[in-house]
Amino acid sequence: MEDTASRDRPLLPQTSPVPTFDGERASLSLDAFGRLVLVLPGAGPLVGVFPVRCFPFSAPTRRISLCDPHGAEVACIEDLTRLPTPIRELIEGEMARREFLPVITRILEVSPGGEPSAWHVVTDRGRTRFLLASEDHVRRLGAEGLLISASDGVRFRIVDHKALDARSRRVLRRYL
Amino acid sequence: MNDLGDARNDAERTTRDEIAPHLLPGEHLLAIARLDLGPRLEFREGRVALTDRRLLSLPGLGAPGTLDAWSLSDVSGLSAGDRGGLGTLQVVSTLGLLGRWHYTLGRAREVTGLLDAWDSLRAGRKPTASSADVSRPAGEPEVPEALRREEAPRVGTLFRLLRFARPHAWWLVLGISLTLATTAAGLVPPLLTWPLVDDILSPYQEQVKIVREDPSIGEVEREARLDDLRRNRSEPFSAVPWYLLGMLGSALAAWGLGWAQGWVLARTSERISADLRNTTYAHVHSLSLDYFGAKRTGDLVSRISSDSDRICYFLSDTVTDFTADALMIVGTAFMLFYMDPILALATLCTFPLVAWFTYVTRTRLTEGFARGYRAWDEMTSILADTIPGVRVVKAFAQEHREVERFKEVNRRIVAANDRVNRVWTFFWPMIAMLNQVGLLVAWAFGAWRVYDQRITVGVLTAFLAYIARFYSRLESMTRMAGSTQRAAASAQRIFEVLDRQPSVPEPANPVHPGRVRGELQLKNIGFRFGNRRILEGLSLAIRPGEMVGVVGPTGAGKTTLLNLICRFYDVSDGAILLDGEDIRAFPTLEYRRNIGIVLQDPFLFYGTIAENIAYGRPEATRDEIIAAARAARAHEFILQLPDGYDSIVGERGQTLSGGERQRVSIARALLIDPRILILDEATSSVDTRTEIQIQEALDNLVRGRTTLAIAHRLSTLRNASRIVVLDQGGIVQSGSHDELLAAGGLYRSLYEAQNRRDIEGDPDPGGPAPVPGIA
Numbered sequence: 001m002e003d004t005a006s007r008d009r010p011l012l013p014q015t016s017p018v019p020t021f022d023g024e025r026a027s028l029s030l031d032a033f034g035r036l037v038l039v040l041p042g043a044g045p046l047v048g049v050f051p052v053r054c055f056p057f058s059a060p061t062r063r064i065s066l067c068d069p070h071g072a073e074v075a076c077i078e079d080l081t082r083l084p085t086p087i088r089e090l091i092e093g094e095m096a097r098r099e100f101l102p103v104i105t106r107i108l109e110v111s112p113g114g115e116p117s118a119w120h121v122v123t124d125r126g127r128t129r130f131l132l133a134s135e136d137h138v139r140r141l142g143a144e145g146l147l148i149s150a151s152d153g154v155r156f157r158i159v160d161h162k163a164l165d166a167r168s169r170r171v172l173r174r175y176l
Numbered sequence: 177m178n179d180l181g182d183a184r185n186d187a188e189r190t191t192r193d194e195i196a197p198h199l200l201p202g203e204h205l206l207a208i209a210r211l212d213l214g215p216r217l218e219f220r221e222g223r224v225a226l227t228d229r230r231l232l233s234l235p236g237l238g239a240p241g242t243l244d245a246w247s248l249s250d251v252s253g254l255s256a257g258d259r260g261g262l263g264t265l266q267v268v269s270t271l272g273l274l275g276r277w278h279y280t281l282g283r284a285r286e287v288t289g290l291l292d293a294w295d296s297l298r299a300g301r302k303p304t305a306s307s308a309d310v311s312r313p314a315g316e317p318e319v320p321e322a323l324r325r326e327e328a329p330r331v332g333t334l335f336r337l338l339r340f341a342r343p344h345a346w347w348l349v350l351g352i353s354l355t356l357a358t359t360a361a362g363l364v365p366p367l368l369t370w371p372l373v374d375d376i377l378s379p380y381q382e383q384v385k386i387v388r389e390d391p392s393i394g395e396v397e398r399e400a401r402l403d404d405l406r407r408n409r410s411e412p413f414s415a416v417p418w419y420l421l422g423m424l425g426s427a428l429a430a431w432g433l434g435w436a437q438g439w440v441l442a443r444t445s446e447r448i449s450a451d452l453r454n455t456t457y458a459h460v461h462s463l464s465l466d467y468f469g470a471k472r473t474g475d476l477v478s479r480i481s482s483d484s485d486r487i488c489y490f491l492s493d494t495v496t497d498f499t500a501d502a503l504m505i506v507g508t509a510f511m512l513f514y515m516d517p518i519l520a521l522a523t524l525c526t527f528p529l530v531a532w533f534t535y536v537t538r539t540r541l542t543e544g545f546a547r548g549y550r551a552w553d554e555m556t557s558i559l560a561d562t563i564p565g566v567r568v569v570k571a572f573a574q575e576h577r578e579v580e581r582f583k584e585v586n587r588r589i590v591a592a593n594d595r596v597n598r599v600w601t602f603f604w605p606m607i608a609m610l611n612q613v614g615l616l617v618a619w620a621f622g623a624w625r626v627y628d629q630r631i632t633v634g635v636l637t638a639f640l641a642y643i644a645r646f647y648s649r650l651e652s653m654t655r656m657a658g659s660t661q662r663a664a665a666s667a668q669r670i671f672e673v674l675d676r677q678p679s680v681p682e683p684a685n686p687v688h689p690g691r692v693r694g695e696l697q698l699k700n701i702g703f704r705f706g707n708r709r710i711l712e713g714l715s716l717a718i719r720p721g722e723m724v725g726v727v728g729p730t731g732a733g734k735t736t737l738l739n740l741i742c743r744f745y746d747v748s749d750g751a752i753l754l755d756g757e758d759i760r761a762f763p764t765l766e767y768r769r770n771i772g773i774v775l776q777d778p779f780l781f782y783g784t785i786a787e788n789i790a791y792g793r794p795e796a797t798r799d800e801i802i803a804a805a806r807a808a809r810a811h812e813f814i815l816q817l818p819d820g821y822d823s824i825v826g827e828r829g830q831t832l833s834g835g836e837r838q839r840v841s842i843a844r845a846l847l848i849d850p851r852i853l854i855l856d857e858a859t860s861s862v863d864t865r866t867e868i869q870i871q872e873a874l875d876n877l878v879r880g881r882t883t884l885a886i887a888h889r890l891s892t893l894r895n896a897s898r899i900v901v902l903d904q905g906g907i908v909q910s911g912s913h914d915e916l917l918a919a920g921g922l923y924r925s926l927y928e929a930q931n932r933r934d935i936e937g938d939p940d941p942g943g944p945a946p947v948p949g950i951a
Contacts, residue, residue, distance in 0.1 A: 052815045052820060053820055054798070054802060054814075054815065054820045054821050055786065055798060055820060055821050055822050056819050056820055056822055057819065057822040058784075058786070058821075058822055062798065063798060063799075063802060065815050067815060071812065071815070071816055072812060073811065073815060139824060155818075
């Protein structure tokens, strides 16, 4: 079964319907309004494109789609790290501006008792407080990571819960 | 399973022997049907046999009735039909009815065999011996459903757990050895009190008493002699610390050993019950779909979770304590008899009474606990029913009724437990009382034995220490009767699941399908669910890569047809062939790997979108996942989700609309690249615009695959090379869209009804996006 499965490749379209952006034949720049302008070979400039990661957690630098202002995909990037540095920095800058995902570095206090619980944390973007509706909103990311969705929609990330201080780890224990 | 088949062959042979004496010289028996109902529908064995010259009807062995025979030249027709589980076979001549017989559907196969033989005879062919069985692969049992289940004695069921204990045998041996050692250590202290009293305390007290009560000495002298005793006779007392040290030592040893024993046994029982859970869960997955239809989710969940946990508790706590207590009882009894057999015999007189009383109560408790569990199951079933269906409950404003339903079940739990508690609460003070009586007897008899100068006070002291221990152990042992019964009931419930044989059996001599071409042939298939006939005599051949649409009114058997092709069930009659091979000859898993399914309301598991797309092929690369999503027109909406392909969907996850879920499920089917594709109303639950997107996705999916599509909306079938119209379990029309439209009939009326509706306005049954955790 296994070898027959690999013999016949899936009947999927072999060429992707959107062009691959590799920074060579197409160009990407920033206009005066701070918008990204994409020029694909044989097409006019597209103003206001934005990058979207397909796998923001499991493979953040691979497979990044460039979408037009309406959200339709116009090009895709196979591997961000292989792009020329200036273009890569352009894209990374745009993504950094769009992606708000504070990383929790220390948990100061979590209200005792049941749900919802009030959290007081230190993040890479400063101190903040948020409300966690239930433990369902804590999601594991990989082996050590956690993604915490606050009730106001902001999401917080913990890169490695084992690397936190003892107190923070003790708080997190019931969510693991 | 094979026993069943053999039994049936034996029965057939016997039946042939029954008929043989009635045959004329040179007459050949072609087929026999054993019928099981009499003319007034009473249960009675009868036989109808077809030979090359006559049709015979005769009573079964031992049944009343006479032999009837009709020459075949008089018979013009033989037919059978069934309704509501009752089958009727009738034979007619050109003039009228000749005979009529009834049977239950268990015998339907034999009647079919008889009819087949009749048809062949009419067509001038030589009928095969039992034509109904020809399509079945060799070695397959006749009845796929094996519901054999012996009613095991309840406590005996616990011994079946030994199968799960075997891998942990060494740990168990260690645990039991530690239990033995703990028990032995516990027996030491009373033994040490005996010499302490008889050799040290009593003699000294004797001497003190003599001095005190000697009237011949004066007060001063008495004090001096007592002082002398205290000073000079203290020599035996030097042994006292040693005795005390011995008692302390044995207490410490009992503590340490008890700790080790508890840990070892708890550890082992935790693993045994984990094995039990895993085995049960894996077994549940090997069962076919009809089991899940019949078993309610809550019941199954509670069997796998709480019952295995109850067994774990039983193994770690009760078994250990029980073993320890049993050993202790045997040990103390031995000590008692060693010290004074007569006294032992007298004091243990209440023991048989306690044993008998425990036995009687136990049976009552078992029934009570079982009743309690059943009520508990009903309660979990209600929970499993209403919590996922809460949207319906709220929409119909039936919260109040659901609460009432829950209360009612809860009331039954209380009632069942009340009964148990009545027995239970009476039982155990009764035991305590009997034990007190035993102790009293020991005192009375002991005092008399001391008076009779047969035993010393030391013996009596040790004896009473032992007897108190004996009865307290006995008491705790009888208390365990409750948890033992509980565990036995739990074990029984788990084994009920484990004993269930899959009704889609794995073939004895499997043929490995590998990657198939995709040529499907349905040969005269029939399917019966219980006594409902759902499909009958359906034949259809599908070429590799062909797309066939299936339409028909609700209840025509469309979904059943797909279930049979997926082998969620096995056909009752006929056969389904894939590339010319009966699908029952393939291992189920290998066969299903060739099939992709897109359902009306696709189920997504809790996990990321990427994981859901790769469900059928977890090793798929990210590029393959994206390519599948693109082909399924799902890529762009996935990009708009906050975490792209890493977004969590399914229960408690991101909310997706019906159309979005549908496209994810199409990507899932695309990724496994199946040769055979099953579409079950894939576009019927979405609005027209979404339908177009799904249709595009489906076009990519269908290309080059053998496809069977059920559709409510005939527009879904525009690519179908052929459409079959199903009604009442059979194909009534077949052809291309244009042909069917020209031919009129059911298809045309369906088409016209749908057009009319579309003109009147799109019904848009998609509805609002489902609420997570409820949809």
